Amino acid sequence: MRIALLGGxxxxxxxxxxxxxxxxxxxxxxxxxxxxxxxxxxxxxxxxLAGRGIDAKVNGFANPMAADRADVAVACVPAYHxxxxxxxxxxxxxxxILVSPAVGMQRDEGGMxxxxxxxxxxxxxxxxxxxxxxxxxxxxxxxxxxxLADLDSDLGWxxxxxxDDEAAKxxxxxxxxxxxxxxxxxxxxxxxxxxxxxLTPLLxxxxxxxxxxxxxxxxxx
Amino acid sequence: MRIALLGGxxxxxxxxxxxxxxxxxxxxxxxxxxxxxxxxxxxxxxxxLAGRGIDAKVNGFANPMAADRADVAVACVPAYHxxxxxxxxxxxxxxxILVSPAVGMQRDEGGMxxxxxxxxxxxxxxxxxxxxxxxxxxxxxxxxxxxLADLDSDLGWxxxxxxDDEAAKxxxxxxxxxxxxxxxxxxxxxxxxxxxxxLTPLLxxxxxxxxxxxxxxxxxx
Ligand SMILES: C[C@@H](OP(=O)(O)OC[C@@H](O)[C@@H](O)[C@@H](O)Cn1c2nc(=O)[nH]c(=O)c-2cc2ccc(O)cc21)C(=O)N[C@@H](CCC(=O)N[C@@H](CCC(=O)O)C(=O)O)C(=O)O
Ligand SMILES: C[C@@H](OP(=O)(O)OC[C@@H](O)[C@@H](O)[C@@H](O)Cn1c2nc(=O)[nH]c(=O)c-2cc2ccc(O)cc21)C(=O)N[C@@H](CCC(=O)N[C@@H](CCC(=O)O)C(=O)O)C(=O)O
Ligand SMILES: NC(=O)c1ccc[n+]([C@@H]2O[C@H](COP(=O)([O-])OP(=O)(O)OC[C@H]3O[C@@H](n4cnc5c(N)ncnc54)[C@H](OP(=O)(O)O)[C@@H]3O)[C@@H](O)[C@H]2O)c1
Ligand SMILES: NC(=O)c1ccc[n+]([C@@H]2O[C@H](COP(=O)([O-])OP(=O)(O)OC[C@H]3O[C@@H](n4cnc5c(N)ncnc54)[C@H](OP(=O)(O)O)[C@@H]3O)[C@@H](O)[C@H]2O)c1
Numbered sequence: 001m002r003i004a005l006l007g008g009x010x011x012x013x014x015x016x017x018x019x020x021x022x023x024x025x026x027x028x029x030x031x032x033x034x035x036x037x038x039x040x041x042x043x044x045x046x047x048x049l050a051g052r053g054i055d056a057k058v059n060g061f062a063n064p065m066a067a068d069r070a071d072v073a074v075a076c077v078p079a080y081h082x083x084x085x086x087x088x089x090x091x092x093x094x095x096x097i098l099v100s101p102a103v104g105m106q107r108d109e110g111g112m113x114x115x116x117x118x119x120x121x122x123x124x125x126x127x128x129x130x131x132x133x134x135x136x137x138x139x140x141x142x143x144x145x146x147x148l149a150d151l152d153s154d155l156g157w158x159x160x161x162x163x164d165d166e167a168a169k170x171x172x173x174x175x176x177x178x179x180x181x182x183x184x185x186x187x188x189x190x191x192x193x194x195x196x197x198x199l200t201p202l203l204x205x206x207x208x209x210x211x212x213x214x215x216x217x218x219x220x221x
Numbered sequence: 222m223r224i225a226l227l228g229g230x231x232x233x234x235x236x237x238x239x240x241x242x243x244x245x246x247x248x249x250x251x252x253x254x255x256x257x258x259x260x261x262x263x264x265x266x267x268x269x270l271a272g273r274g275i276d277a278k279v280n281g282f283a284n285p286m287a288a289d290r291a292d293v294a295v296a297c298v299p300a301y302h303x304x305x306x307x308x309x310x311x312x313x314x315x316x317x318i319l320v321s322p323a324v325g326m327q328r329d330e331g332g333m334x335x336x337x338x339x340x341x342x343x344x345x346x347x348x349x350x351x352x353x354x355x356x357x358x359x360x361x362x363x364x365x366x367x368x369l370a371d372l373d374s375d376l377g378w379x380x381x382x383x384x385d386d387e388a389a390k391x392x393x394x395x396x397x398x399x400x401x402x403x404x405x406x407x408x409x410x411x412x413x414x415x416x417x418x419x420l421t422p423l424l425x426x427x428x429x430x431x432x433x434x435x436x437x438x439x440x441x442x
Contacts, residue, residue: 110412114419156442160427186430187423191331195423198335202408202416206381206441209407219440220427221377 015148031066155181157217236369252287376402378438
């Protein structure tokens with residue numbers, strides 16, 4: 001499959017690009033608002049992989065070009081810029097599954113809090129912004145970017161996956177499972193996205209309050 | 222310590238009573254609205270433990286009597302009856318730490334959803350209902366009652382603990398850690414209770430959507 005990482009120049013994009021390239025046969029394309037930045041970051045990812053003996057091509061393009069002919073496009077951008085990003089690539093999303101890993105949060109003196117948009121979840125916001133026939137799936141929310149991008153780290157994390165299109169959800173779950181140390185789990189339809197997204201501030205709060213813990217993910221058992 | 226399980230006649234009360242009695246030296250007291258029901262259930266718990274060679278006394282009383290002289294009182298009642306239960310024992314809560322394991326939830330066709338009261342969390346509701354000098358701690362929300370009560374099951378679960386009183390939180394965390402297979406983790410102040418409580422519907426949704434999974438808890442790593 002061809003997987004586009006929109007805004008894949010950032011923290012979560014780096015980890016997804018490195019691990020998907022290392023662990024799967026999928027073609028990874030890094031997107032950015034700025035094609036030159038996309039190419040630069042793609043080259044950085046290639047170098048990181050080459051340093052580990054993995055000879056792989058990672059291409060970088062402007063987001064719409066990255067999304068073009070992609071089977072899956074992961075919108076690796078801040079929640080508050082997700083709708084813009086999806087609208088900017090809307091014309092390139094034929095037969096593409098759109099994946100949202102985004103979580104809206106707000107920090108106060110109590111810690112990090114879930115702060116969903118009015119439609120109920122960020123995944124629902126992505127679905128509203130996408131063309132009607134584009135299946136939207138929520139996934140990857142609970143993966144700490146720092147550890148994901150550290151290829152020396154063994155993960156052992158679960159990834160709850162939500163969405164209304166069962167075939168799209170199965171494709172994304174298989175994509176998750178193909179990455180070493182990740183297990184995709186069905187967490188229900190799009191309407192169950194708030195429960196999935198609100199795990200992220202809990203992970204951040206637990207890491208912030210326990211000195212021995214950082215960059216947490218989660219395992220269900 | 223003396224630990225009162227208010228409404229400890231129910232599902233989560235059973236598991237907490239059995240495991241605390243088996244794994245710690247604490248004195249467990251089962252509370253109920255009905256003292257006879259409390260005594261009956263306490264006897265059932267004693268029998269279950271005796272069948273495993275554990276000879277321990279478990280007492281049963283009306284909730285206010287159970288709370289009397291307790292170091293910790295866990296309100297093991299449905300979220301929507303928590304305030305009533307706390308008010309009913311308020312006069313007995315001198316020097317007692319009140320613990321809430323309660324989660325307000327609503328089910329619809331999308332699955333289980335977090336449904337907090339207007340004050341923001343069920344733990345905050347407990348704090349509002351309790352006398353002002355009673356420290357309130359949220360804990361035990363993510364423990365599946367069925368597996369907790371099955372003493373043959375090894376848990377390996379984490380328990381996020383929230384509250385504003387650091388000493389009370391440390392006492393409850395130590396209580397959690399004393400149960401085999403549980404690890405207490407500081408999840409922040411009372412204001413971070415929504416993030417802790419909303420883990421429960423996610424656990425229920427993941428179990429409901431994955432045939433191989435049931436009675437889930439969680440491990441942070
Ligand atoms: C804890 C971390 O702080 P930070 O870099 O500001 O990042 C804080 C968070 O943004 C970061 O932990 C995110 O991964 C949090 N986070 C999310 N953050 C988000 O903003 N959005 C998310 O959706 C999100 C999801 C998420 C899921 C799981 C999880 O565990 C964490 C998640 C850190 O290491 N801080 C350092 C400073 C940064 C640092 O170490 N920089 C080094 C370089 C680090 C390196 O070696 O790469 C340096 O300046 O030399 C410190 O406090 O000492
Ligand atoms: C899945 C379970 O259904 P249930 O008994 O209705 O219970 C459903 C849920 O209430 C139960 O899973 C709760 O533990 C869910 N749950 C919470 N439920 C809540 O209502 N509130 C909570 O705060 C809560 C927290 C929680 C945390 C973690 C977690 O994993 C689950 C949590 C089940 O086993 N159902 C059986 C029917 C019940 C059953 O098996 N009965 C047997 C006896 C079972 C036995 O051997 O004890 C029988 O009738 O013969 C089935 O679907 O086949
Ligand atoms: N950090 C984590 O641990 C983590 C974990 C799981 C999920 N997530 C989620 O993943 C998403 C990305 O997080 P991140 O930490 O990777 O973020 P990030 O590094 O801050 O940003 C990612 C990319 O977003 C693009 N971007 C920034 N502002 C934008 C705008 N106004 N419009 C369009 N694109 C913009 C940038 O790409 P260009 O400049 O190249 O366009 C940037 O490189 C967020 O929604 C977050 O909630 C994060
Ligand atoms: N089930 C789980 O897996 C689980 C896991 C973690 C946390 N929790 C939380 O723990 C709490 C108890 O859950 P549970 O499953 O144990 O519930 P439960 O078995 O349905 O009820 C527990 C007890 O609550 C008491 N109760 C019922 N109605 C009441 C009322 N109107 N006023 C006062 N007390 C009443 C009853 O005790 P008496 O009749 O003896 O008074 C009952 O035995 C809930 O808040 C739940 O969210 C549950």
